[in-house]
Amino acid sequence: MSIPLSWYLILAxxxxxxxxxxxxxxxxxxxxxxxxxxxxNAVNINLVAFWRYQNAAxxxxxxxxxxxxxxxxxxxAVGLALIISVYRRRKxxxxxxxxxxxx
Amino acid sequence: xxxxxxxxxxxxxxxLVSALMVVTVRNLLHAALWLVVALFGxxxxxxxxxxxxxxxxxxxxxxxxxxxxxxxxxxxTRREAMEKGRQTRNNWWxxxxxxxxxxxxxxxxxxxxxxxxxxxxxxxxxxxTVQALGTALVSPDAYVLPFEVASVLMLAALVGAVYIxxxxxx
Amino acid sequence: MTFWNNPINxxxxxxxxxxxxxxxxxxxxxxxxxxxxxxVLILFAMTLxxxxxxxxxxxxxxxxxxLGPNRIGPFGxxxxxxxxxxxxxxEDITPDGADKIIYNVAPVLAATSxxxxxxILPLASTIYGVDLNVGLLFIVAAGALGTLAIIMAGWSxxxxxxxxxxxxxxxxxxxxxxxMVIILLIPTILxxxxxxxxxTQAQSGMWFAILSPLALLIFLISAIAELGRSPFDLNEAxxxxxxxxxxxxxxxxFGWFYAGELxxxxxxxxFIAILFFGGYGGFFGLEKLAVLTWLNIPFxxxxxxxxxxxxxxxxxxxxxxxxxxxxxxHMLAFNWKFLVPLSLVVLxxxxxxxxxxIVLPNWLYVLGMFGSNIVxxxxxxxxxxxxxxxxxKAEKIPEPQAHTQEQAx
Numbered sequence: 001m002s003i004p005l006s007w008y009l010i011l012a013x014x015x016x017x018x019x020x021x022x023x024x025x026x027x028x029x030x031x032x033x034x035x036x037x038x039x040x041n042a043v044n045i046n047l048v049a050f051w052r053y054q055n056a057a058x059x060x061x062x063x064x065x066x067x068x069x070x071x072x073x074x075x076x077a078v079g080l081a082l083i084i085s086v087y088r089r090r091k092x093x094x095x096x097x098x099x100x101x102x103x
Numbered sequence: 104x105x106x107x108x109x110x111x112x113x114x115x116x117x118x119l120v121s122a123l124m125v126v127t128v129r130n131l132l133h134a135a136l137w138l139v140v141a142l143f144g145x146x147x148x149x150x151x152x153x154x155x156x157x158x159x160x161x162x163x164x165x166x167x168x169x170x171x172x173x174x175x176x177x178x179x180t181r182r183e184a185m186e187k188g189r190q191t192r193n194n195w196w197x198x199x200x201x202x203x204x205x206x207x208x209x210x211x212x213x214x215x216x217x218x219x220x221x222x223x224x225x226x227x228x229x230x231x232t233v234q235a236l237g238t239a240l241v242s243p244d245a246y247v248l249p250f251e252v253a254s255v256l257m258l259a260a261l262v263g264a265v266y267i268x269x270x271x272x273x
Numbered sequence: 274m275t276f277w278n279n280p281i282n283x284x285x286x287x288x289x290x291x292x293x294x295x296x297x298x299x300x301x302x303x304x305x306x307x308x309x310x311x312x313v314l315i316l317f318a319m320t321l322x323x324x325x326x327x328x329x330x331x332x333x334x335x336x337x338x339x340l341g342p343n344r345i346g347p348f349g350x351x352x353x354x355x356x357x358x359x360x361x362x363x364e365d366i367t368p369d370g371a372d373k374i375i376y377n378v379a380p381v382l383a384a385t386s387x388x389x390x391x392x393i394l395p396l397a398s399t400i401y402g403v404d405l406n407v408g409l410l411f412i413v414a415a416g417a418l419g420t421l422a423i424i425m426a427g428w429s430x431x432x433x434x435x436x437x438x439x440x441x442x443x444x445x446x447x448x449x450x451x452x453m454v455i456i457l458l459i460p461t462i463l464x465x466x467x468x469x470x471x472x473t474q475a476q477s478g479m480w481f482a483i484l485s486p487l488a489l490l491i492f493l494i495s496a497i498a499e500l501g502r503s504p505f506d507l508n509e510a511x512x513x514x515x516x517x518x519x520x521x522x523x524x525x526x527f528g529w530f531y532a533g534e535l536x537x538x539x540x541x542x543x544f545i546a547i548l549f550f551g552g553y554g555g556f557f558g559l560e561k562l563a564v565l566t567w568l569n570i571p572f573x574x575x576x577x578x579x580x581x582x583x584x585x586x587x588x589x590x591x592x593x594x595x596x597x598x599x600x601x602x603h604m605l606a607f608n609w610k611f612l613v614p615l616s617l618v619v620l621x622x623x624x625x626x627x628x629x630x631i632v633l634p635n636w637l638y639v640l641g642m643f644g645s646n647i648v649x650x651x652x653x654x655x656x657x658x659x660x661x662x663x664x665x666k667a668e669k670i671p672e673p674q675a676h677t678q679e680q681a682x
Contacts, residue, residue: 003111003151006219011115011148013209015122015141017202022126024198025191030176031131034138037169038122041145044157052152056226059239063246065157066236069164070253074260076169080176081264087180088270096192106300132428136375139421159410167417167450171443174424178436233406233467 008049016042029083029095033076040072111151118144129190135173142166153226156233277570279399285310314402318391322536326353328583329535329590336594363524371521372429379426380522380529386418387537394543395470397553397574408469409457412544413450416499419537420446423518426530430521438517441507441601448608449498449505452491455616459488459623460548473552478635482549484642487619487650489549491612493588496541498604500534503593507601542585546578550585553578618649 015038022035044065051061087093121141128134142165149158213219226232239245276283285306292302327342327350334341342349367376393408395401405411420443427439461467463484464475472481482489498505519530546552553574599607622645630641 002105002222003108004220004222006213007111007115008148008152009213009219010210011118013206013213014119017206017209018119018122018126020205021198021202024201025195026126027190027192028131030173030180031134031190034125034134034173037138037165038125038141041142041165045145045148048149048152048154048157052154053221053223056224056232057230057235059232059235059245062154062157062232062236063239063249065154066160066240067246067249067253069160070257073164073169074257076172077264078260078267080172081268084176084179085267093180106304132372132375136425155405155407156410159407159414162414163410163417167414167420168447171420171424171447174428175440175443178428231406 005049005053008045008053012042012045012049015039015045027094027096029086029093029098030080032095033079033083037072037076040068044068107151111148114144114147114151117141118148127191131177131190132174135170135177138173139166139170142170154232156236277572280571281310281400310402314391315388318388318536319532321539322532323353323357325535325539325586326356326532328586332587332590333594336591357528360525360528365524365526366521368431368521370431372431375425375429376521377526379422379429380526380533382422382425383419384529384533384536386415386422387533387540389418390415390537390540390544393469394540395473395547395553396578397571398470398474398569399571400575401470404468404470406466406468406471409461409467409472412457413454416446416450416453426522427518430518432521435518435520438520442501442518445501445505445507445601445604446499448605449495449612452608452612452616453495453499455613455620456488456492456495457548458620459485462620462624462627469547473547473554476551477554479639480549480551484639485549485619485623485646486643487615487646488623489545491616491619492548493545493592494612496545497589497592498608500538500541500589502534502538502589504596504599505604506593507598507604538589539582539586542587542589543578543582545585545588546581550581552581615649615653619646622646622649 019035019038019042022038023032026032026035047061047065047068051059051065054061083093086098090098092098118141121137121144124137125134125141128137142161146158146161146166149155149161240250241247288306288309289302292305293299297305330352331341331349342352345351345355367373390412392402393405393411395404423446424439424443427435427437427442430436460472460481463481464472466472466475519527522530555569555574555577623642626642626645630638633641
């Protein structure tokens with residue numbers, strides 16, 4: 001049991017930045033959602049690491065992480081439903097081509 | 104270099120390598136499967152942090168439900184022409200630069216906090232984390248309100264997803 | 274700590290002494306011992322699997338009023354070895370256009386998702402892999418890995434029938450996970466813990482099968498659906514979609530799927546034994562009698578557990594070889610419209626009565642819990658009958674009449 005807290009935080013930051021790169025640079029809308037999941041997981045690692053290293057008897061960190069699980073699941077469900085619905089109409093999932101409401 | 108540190112380094116390497124594969128592979132199904140590997144690595148990290156309930160729930164919710172949902176969505180929205188060629192936008196170097204900048208900034212900021220190099224304290228004896236989490240999620244002076252709001256949110260998401268994805272019967 | 278009391282720890286200490294006697298550092302010795310333990314556990318599970326091939330073929334033969342394999346070895350006991358040799362020497366074909374890495378990883382992942390369950394299955398009070406305090410959720414997590422393996426297999430075969438079978442199987446498995454998770458909360462409530470050993474020890478007074486028979490029934494049904502066995506085996510129905518998701522698999526890869534399914538069925542028989550029939554613990558606390566204390570020796574407990582697990586496995590096989598297949602939309606309607614509401618009602622009932630009746634003496638508590646389950650079961654059957662009657666009246670189907678022999682002619 002000798003892992004410094006900074007290792008966890010830097011791992012979470014690296015995962016977050018990889019997810020950020022994915023969101024901003026992928027063309028396919030489903031791939032963008034995949035990278036959003038990476039960012040949410042990075043946030044969760046941060047929360048649970050702080051829970052363990054601060055006051056482990058106080059459950060705020062884990063409770064917050066459980067709520068983030070629920071929010072991520074809800075967001076993926078609605079997001080994928082929207083993407084499938086858009087695919088049925090416009091026959092494309094490339095984010096750049098879904099531009100009917102652009103100015 | 105203790106055994107825990109070696110396990111942490113291996114798991115961290117697994118998570119970061121699979122995350123890099125998620126953002127770079129061309130075949131979208133392979134990207135979804137690399138995401139499964141990354142999520143599994145994160146579950147191992149939760150187990151190292153002694154949050155066993157969260158580790159198991161991560162596998163059940165993320166890998167057992169969300170990843171399967173992604174794989175189904177990938178299979179239902181396939182077009183052969185979309186899988187060839189580059190899968191990243193033309194100016195991909197801007198997000199890469201942005202990501203590296205933010206990473207170095209965060210790393211410098213993290214390492215400058217006081218007390219960030221501390222190692223973990225021993226868990227208090229007799230603390231059953233699962234029971235404590237359960238009590239915290241339903242006790243009125245802890246987190247029952249966010250818990251109930253999250254369940255209403257999931258109900259709304261369920262109804263919304265079913266409604267949006269239903270095929271209109273003319 | 275003697276060998277008879279605590280065999281695994283005894284052997285572990287002895288081997289540790291030998292390894293450190295050879296001047297290995299303590300950390301490496303302990304890692305080596307863990308690896309040896311894991312290999313021994315996997316070997317035990319896979320050897321049991323080979324025996325299960327024989328059991329399955331003999332039992333299905335007897336249900337179908339025939340003898341089963343009896344040529345090779347006495348009573349056909351060497352038959353599984355012949356089966357394994359046949360599978361190993363078959364040609365290993367990879368279909369054209371298949372995704373090679375996913376195609377090869379899928380059977381290994383399917384078998385792995387079953388073997389990891391043996392890490393938490395306690396064979397005796399001191400023979401177990403690890404005692405997780407979230408053991409019950411671990412069962413669901415291993416099921417999730419199995420689901421992933423099936424969809425990988427179906428997709429990477431580059432075959433429409435395989436994909437269709439995989440879609441059906443995955444929708445089946447993720448639907449039936451919900452009643453299973455709700456029912457897994459009932460032993461948790463009754464035993465105050467999610468750890469598998471804790472649940473077994475909490476049944477030393479009264480088996481949970483008596484405290485909650487409806488939970489046992491619903492768990493049995495959702496376990497059979499999770500396994501993908503008949504009557505829920507539309508995914509690999511030979512007469513419909515030609516073996517479903519494992520059409521394109523030959524030789525030992527198919528062997529992994531087949532052996533994995535049998536071991537999965539036996540493991541769920543083991544979990545039914547642990548969660549509802551007292552596990553390794555003997556019979557209703559009889560082992561506290563002085564004349565029966567030999568029931569507490571770990572090896573005898575392991576035999577008792579394997580006997581109970583075999584009984585559970587036999588019930589699963591009995592259902593498989595007696596009941597015809599269910600259509601996919603009936604399967605899903607049965608889950609969402611019947612099992613989920615029923616399991617929620619059973620959960621609320623168990624939780625409320627557990628708190629209310631705990632102050633009463635023990636026999637009144639047991640009677641109250643058992644009686645409430647009977648009442649819920651009866652009410653469910655009455656609701657189903659009324660619903661059926663209403664549907665028959667709407668379609669003007671006459672009520673079934675009993676005919677005597679002369680009237681039928």
